[in-house]
Amino acid sequence: MALPLHVDVALTHLMGRKRQTLVSVTGAALGVGFFIAMAALMQGFQAFFIATVVDVAPHITISDEFREPARQPAVAAFPDGAVAVRGVKPQDERRGIKRGFAIIDALEEMPGVLVAPSLQGQVFLRYGATERNAALVGIDPRRELAITRLEKDMVAGSLLDLETRPDGVVMGVALAKRLGAATGDRLTAISPAGVLRRVTVVGLYRTGVTAFDDGMAFMLLKQAQILQDRANVINRIRLRLDDVDSARSIAARIEARFAYKAESWQEANEGIFNAFVIQNAIMYSTVGAIMVVAAFGIFNIISTVVFEKGRDIAILKSLGFAEADIRRIFLIEGVLVGVVGALLGWAIGYALVAALASVRFDLGGGQGAIQNDRFYLAYSITHYLIGAAFSITAASFAAWLPARRAARLNPVEIIRGAA
Amino acid sequence: MNAPPLVQAKGLTRVLPGVVPVTLVRDVDLSIAAGEFVAITGPSGSGKSSLLYLLGLLDRPTAGSVWLEGRDTAELDAAELAYLRLARLGFVFQFHFLLPEFTALGNVLIPMRKLAALPERAMRARALELLDRLGLADQAGKRPDQLSGGQRQRVAIARALANGPRLILADEPTGNLDTRNAQGVFDIFASLARESGTAVVTVTHDEHLAAQTHRRVVLVDGRVVDGA
Numbered sequence: 001m002a003l004p005l006h007v008d009v010a011l012t013h014l015m016g017r018k019r020q021t022l023v024s025v026t027g028a029a030l031g032v033g034f035f036i037a038m039a040a041l042m043q044g045f046q047a048f049f050i051a052t053v054v055d056v057a058p059h060i061t062i063s064d065e066f067r068e069p070a071r072q073p074a075v076a077a078f079p080d081g082a083v084a085v086r087g088v089k090p091q092d093e094r095r096g097i098k099r100g101f102a103i104i105d106a107l108e109e110m111p112g113v114l115v116a117p118s119l120q121g122q123v124f125l126r127y128g129a130t131e132r133n134a135a136l137v138g139i140d141p142r143r144e145l146a147i148t149r150l151e152k153d154m155v156a157g158s159l160l161d162l163e164t165r166p167d168g169v170v171m172g173v174a175l176a177k178r179l180g181a182a183t184g185d186r187l188t189a190i191s192p193a194g195v196l197r198r199v200t201v202v203g204l205y206r207t208g209v210t211a212f213d214d215g216m217a218f219m220l221l222k223q224a225q226i227l228q229d230r231a232n233v234i235n236r237i238r239l240r241l242d243d244v245d246s247a248r249s250i251a252a253r254i255e256a257r258f259a260y261k262a263e264s265w266q267e268a269n270e271g272i273f274n275a276f277v278i279q280n281a282i283m284y285s286t287v288g289a290i291m292v293v294a295a296f297g298i299f300n301i302i303s304t305v306v307f308e309k310g311r312d313i314a315i316l317k318s319l320g321f322a323e324a325d326i327r328r329i330f331l332i333e334g335v336l337v338g339v340v341g342a343l344l345g346w347a348i349g350y351a352l353v354a355a356l357a358s359v360r361f362d363l364g365g366g367q368g369a370i371q372n373d374r375f376y377l378a379y380s381i382t383h384y385l386i387g388a389a390f391s392i393t394a395a396s397f398a399a400w401l402p403a404r405r406a407a408r409l410n411p412v413e414i415i416r417g418a419a
Numbered sequence: 420m421n422a423p424p425l426v427q428a429k430g431l432t433r434v435l436p437g438v439v440p441v442t443l444v445r446d447v448d449l450s451i452a453a454g455e456f457v458a459i460t461g462p463s464g465s466g467k468s469s470l471l472y473l474l475g476l477l478d479r480p481t482a483g484s485v486w487l488e489g490r491d492t493a494e495l496d497a498a499e500l501a502y503l504r505l506a507r508l509g510f511v512f513q514f515h516f517l518l519p520e521f522t523a524l525g526n527v528l529i530p531m532r533k534l535a536a537l538p539e540r541a542m543r544a545r546a547l548e549l550l551d552r553l554g555l556a557d558q559a560g561k562r563p564d565q566l567s568g569g570q571r572q573r574v575a576i577a578r579a580l581a582n583g584p585r586l587i588l589a590d591e592p593t594g595n596l597d598t599r600n601a602q603g604v605f606d607i608f609a610s611l612a613r614e615s616g617t618a619v620v621t622v623t624h625d626e627h628l629a630a631q632t633h634r635r636v637v638l639v640d641g642r643v644v645d646g647a
Contacts, residue, residue: 005529005532005533009518012518012520015520312518312519314516315516315517315518316518316529317477317501318475318477318504318510318512318516319504319510319530319533320501320502320503320504320505320530320533321501321533322497322498322501322502323497323498323501324498325533412472412477415468415472415477415512415516416468
C-alpha cells in the first residue's frame, strides 16, 4: 500500500494482462539488449582501431607538401589585378623540408611534444628473384623510439640495432614473408634516384596494421639519404603528443607557422573515421527500428487496457479523478513497461557482451586492415544509459496517444452504456 | 436570511447534440438542503439519471447552472469540478462499479488516497470503520467478485462516503438487489441523512422505497412535474 495511487492503479492494469505486458516488456528489452551489445562491439572495435593507429603512427606528420599550390610571382605582384598565368612549369627544386632541423628545434621547444625527423621514399627491395615495392623510412632510431610504439611490436631484433649495423633495415613481417627473407638475410635496395645498395635485415615487427606490416621498412636516416641521393634532406617530421586529442589543433598551429602540410592522425585516418560515423548511424537506426516495433507493442497493450477499462476510467472520474490524473495513470503504465524493459535489456545486453567477449576466431592472419582474433568490446555505462533512455522515451511516446484518449473519455456515456 | 441550500439547480437544461438533438433535461429548478433525503422518480427515459449526473457535476448543462454550497459551478474548470466530486460528492450507481482488481478495502481507500488529506494509517482506520458501519468488517480483504450483490453495493456506498461528502448521488442503487438488500440500502441512506446531515439524492422507480424519502421529485420528459 506504500505505492502512490497512480502507480498502484497502473500496475494493477498491467498485472491484469500479464502475457501482453510480458511481450511488450520483452520487445523493449531486446531493443535495449541488442543496442548494448552492438554498441560494445562497434565502439570497442573503433576504440581498438584508434588505439592501434595512435600507437603505431605518429600523431602529427609534417611533410614537404603545401596544401596551396605556390603562388606565381605575377599574381603576388598584382594582388588586385586580373592575372591569369597559363602553362606553368614546376621549378625543378630539391624536394624536402627546407631548414627542417631548424623547424625541429622550434618544435622541441613546445611542451608535451616529441619530434623525430625522417626521409621517406619509395624503393624496390630485391631478394633473389623476388622484388617488392616499399616505403623506406630513414630514421634516427633513438628519436624514433620516442615517437612511436614500434619497438614493442618487434618480433625480432630492435630498432636500436640500426645504430650498430649501418646497412641494417627493419621491416614488417608481412613484407619479409613476401620477399622470403628472414633476419640476417642480405637484400638489394634500389631507389628511384638509381642508387643501389646492399642492406641486411636486422629486425622484424608486427603491428597488426597492414599498411605498416606489408609496405614499410626502416633504416638509418643517413643511409636513406645516401640511397635516395638526397644528402641532408628530410621530408617528414613526425610528432608524438602527450595529449593525443589535441593533435588537430596543434597540427593547425604548426601548419600556420611553417606553411608545410601538418597532418594529424585524425586527418590521416579521416576516411576510416567517416566510416565509423556511418557505422554508428547504422547502429542507431537499427536500434531505433527495434524500438519502433517495441513501441507498437506498448501502444497496443495500453490501447487494449484503455478499451477494456473504460468502466474503471468512468468510475475513477466519478470519484473525482481529473483528466490529468487519468492521463498520468496510463503514461505511468507506458513508462513502467519502458523501465522494466530497460532493466531486463541491461541483463540481456550484459549477457550478450559476455558471450561476445568469450568468442575467439581465426582470420587466417594477414588479411584485413587490422589483424585480431577476438571481438574488442567497449564496456561503458553510457551504453546502458542510452539504451534505457531509448526504451523509456519510446514507451512514453507509445503511451501518450492511448493515455490522451483515456483522459478524454466521457464518464456519463460509459455509465449510461452500462446501465 | 437563511443559509443557501446545499445544491441548487437553476434553469437546468441538457440537450444531446446530434442530427436530431435530444433534450434530456428541460429547464429544471430544484434545491436540496443539507440532511435531506430526496427521491427522483419518473418513467423510463424521463431524464432522471441525466439530472443526477448534472447535479453530481459529472456532466455539464447546456443551459442553466448548478450551485453547490452557494457557488456557481458553471464558472469552474474540469479539474475543479473533479476536485468537488472528490471532496464534496459521492456516487453510487446501479451496478456496483467497483474496481475489480482492488479489494473492498482498496476500493474504499481510493478516494481517500486521491484526496490525501489524512495520513495512511488514519485512512485505513477510517475505511475499516466505514466498512464496519455497513456490516462488511469481515469482508474488507475480499475482491468484488468474491462478494454478493448486496455486499458490493454496500462497498460502493462505503466508497462514496470515504471523504465525508456533503451529498450522495445514487442512480438506481437498488436496481439489481432483492427486496431485503434494497431496504437495507435505503435504511443506510435514511440514517446518513438523519445522523450526519449528508443530503442523499437517489433515482429510483420503486414506489415503496421512494415513499420512505423526505421528498419525491417527479420527472416527465425531462421536466419536473412535482416536488420541486
